[in-house]
Amino acid sequence: MRPDEDLPERLIWTTRGRSWGFRFLLKGGLSDPLLVYERSFAGLGDEPTTCHRAAGKVALRFPDPLGRRDASGRVIPHEFVVFGDLADEIASVEDGLKRVWPLVAEAYAGVWDTEGSPSFADLRLTATDSPSLDALRSASSDGGDDEQVDPS
Amino acid sequence: MAKYPRIREQHIAVFGESGSGKTVLASSFYGPSQEKSSSNDLWDLVADDTGLGTRLYKNYLGMRDHATAPGPTRFAGTTYYFSVKLKGGGKAKAQKRPFDILRLAWHDYPGEWFEESPSSEGEANRRVDTFRSLLRSDVALLLVDGQKLLDYKGEEERYLKSLLTNFRQGLLQLKEDLLAGEGRLDEFPRIWIIALSKADLFPDWDVRSFRDLVIWNAAEHIEHLRATLQEFVVTPDAFSLGEDFMLLSSAKFELSSAGPEPVEIDVTKRVGIDLILPVASLLPLERRVQWQEKMKIPMTVLDSMADGAETMAAVLIGGKGFGFEKVVAKLPKVGPLASKAAIPALIAAVKMAESQLRQINEQARETHDYLTATLTQFKLDLDQGETDGLLIRGK
Numbered sequence: 001m002r003p004d005e006d007l008p009e010r011l012i013w014t015t016r017g018r019s020w021g022f023r024f025l026l027k028g029g030l031s032d033p034l035l036v037y038e039r040s041f042a043g044l045g046d047e048p049t050t051c052h053r054a055a056g057k058v059a060l061r062f063p064d065p066l067g068r069r070d071a072s073g074r075v076i077p078h079e080f081v082v083f084g085d086l087a088d089e090i091a092s093v094e095d096g097l098k099r100v101w102p103l104v105a106e107a108y109a110g111v112w113d114t115e116g117s118p119s120f121a122d123l124r125l126t127a128t129d130s131p132s133l134d135a136l137r138s139a140s141s142d143g144g145d146d147e148q149v150d151p152s
Numbered sequence: 153m154a155k156y157p158r159i160r161e162q163h164i165a166v167f168g169e170s171g172s173g174k175t176v177l178a179s180s181f182y183g184p185s186q187e188k189s190s191s192n193d194l195w196d197l198v199a200d201d202t203g204l205g206t207r208l209y210k211n212y213l214g215m216r217d218h219a220t221a222p223g224p225t226r227f228a229g230t231t232y233y234f235s236v237k238l239k240g241g242g243k244a245k246a247q248k249r250p251f252d253i254l255r256l257a258w259h260d261y262p263g264e265w266f267e268e269s270p271s272s273e274g275e276a277n278r279r280v281d282t283f284r285s286l287l288r289s290d291v292a293l294l295l296v297d298g299q300k301l302l303d304y305k306g307e308e309e310r311y312l313k314s315l316l317t318n319f320r321q322g323l324l325q326l327k328e329d330l331l332a333g334e335g336r337l338d339e340f341p342r343i344w345i346i347a348l349s350k351a352d353l354f355p356d357w358d359v360r361s362f363r364d365l366v367i368w369n370a371a372e373h374i375e376h377l378r379a380t381l382q383e384f385v386v387t388p389d390a391f392s393l394g395e396d397f398m399l400l401s402s403a404k405f406e407l408s409s410a411g412p413e414p415v416e417i418d419v420t421k422r423v424g425i426d427l428i429l430p431v432a433s434l435l436p437l438e439r440r441v442q443w444q445e446k447m448k449i450p451m452t453v454l455d456s457m458a459d460g461a462e463t464m465a466a467v468l469i470g471g472k473g474f475g476f477e478k479v480v481a482k483l484p485k486v487g488p489l490a491s492k493a494a495i496p497a498l499i500a501a502v503k504m505a506e507s508q509l510r511q512i513n514e515q516a517r518e519t520h521d522y523l524t525a526t527l528t529q530f531k532l533d534l535d536q537g538e539t540d541g542l543l544i545r546g547k
Contacts, residue, residue: 016170020264021224022227
């Protein structure tokens with residue numbers, strides 16, 4: 001399944017890889033998604049699965065559906081904040097696994113085992129690999145030596 | 153009028169890569185203290201923030217009852233404040249002692265913060281704030297992940313090089329923010345203990361086996377890291393890395409033969425966890441005396457390092473009939489705590505013979521002087537840790 005081109009605007013997605021640590025792979029079109037992410041998951045505890053709707057957004061968490069683990073043997077969790085129409089389709093973790101996971105599954109398969117943390121471009125989420133301008137702006141402002149975003 | 157309870161605060165910084173066991177360690181430090189079977193006759197351990205304490209205890213229960221390790225820490229550091237609340241001993245005794253609570257601030261953070269750049273600006277700011285708070289510690293533990301040592305068996309140098317080099321690079325990236333244009337720091341962790349986490353994976357090792365492996369494979373990388381860390385501080389000679397080592401195991405993990413999933417986590421089989429409080433409380437005092445004997449240390453550094461050491465020393469040697477009355481009498485009642493007059497008391501406290509220490513401990517227990525009993529017990533625990541091959545203290 002190929003995701004829509006506006007997917008980066010409709011999802012915040014945080015996860016980790018086998019050897020790279022937790023990071024925002026999609027930022028929901030926000031320059032800094034951290035506060036929205038934290039507000040969405042506030043008070044939900046650290047259970048392995050959760051699905052909670054508030055203020056038109058859905059906070060969704062589930063363990064990697066293929067049981068992939070990090071280098072320490074811990075099952076990798078995926079966390080999403082879902083916006084807009086897509087959020088209206090999610091009422092349970094099962095809905096999330098059916099509606100949201102297929103949008104990113106292929107992208108994750110391509111990056112989860114890479115040595116360094118992936119860039120947005122590495123995800124190859126759209127046909128043109130062209131994220132929104134805001135996503136590009138936020139990615140390019142991250143700084144750091146592992147920054148690999150290439151807007152071209 | 154003195155405010156009660158009077159609190160002495162120590163910080164401990166635990167550094168380690170993602171998955172090296174930092175959160176498990178904090179959970180295993182706190183969890184057992186909530187069980188009836190582990191009640192201590194001298195003090196109670198309490199988490200100052202109930203919610204955070206509950207989180208750690210839940211982690212502990214997950215390990216103990218469900219063979220489930222805590223999930224990874226993400227996007228935020230957490231400082232756990234643990235209070236060692238001394239038992240009563242009567243109002244008069246309580247009023248006489250210089251403090252009632254020994255508080256340990258334990259800083260936990262996502263391990264990847266030293267390995268990768270954060271993926272958001274908010275996280276980057278938090279990283280700097282977290283490391284600023286870590287700098288208040290006198291003692292830092294740098295965790296060597298036992299599982300990775302096993303994974304790299306025969307090529308341990310590769311892992312140790314990567315660990316130490318990445319950590320050094322991470323520090324260099326933060327250096328400008330941490331120093332904030334104010335030059336080198338007075339307050340900074342000056343005692344860096346290289347600690348083997350998941351030591352249960354090496355049942356035949358004692359701390360010397362671990363030290364020897366690290367030194368043989370990574371002496372040069374330790375040297376580079378030491379040089380980098382020394383660039384952060386004034387009086388860089390008052391700094392130790394590669395001299396202190398310890399073994400730590402939060403529990404014994406029995407893994408499934410089919411994969412990395414634990415089938416049983418025996419939380420009763422902990423190694424070195426009980427040494428963390430003594431290390432955080434007394435090692436700075438010991439090291440300060442060693443350094444003061446070797447070099448002249450500026451007052452600004454002494455004030456920030458092992459601050460309150462004189463109070464600790466006075467408690468340790470304060471028992472009657474042990475021949476310390478003269479040095480105790482010379483301790484300054486007011487004025488700068490780092491006064492030269494305190495040095496003999498510090499030296500006496502640090503160099504006390506074990507037999508004397510035991511006598512003071514016994515007397516303090518008999519007279520319900522819980523503070524002296526606790527601190528002398530910590531010191532005895534450090535000595536025992538060395539005897540048991542769990543700890544090496546720099547000389």
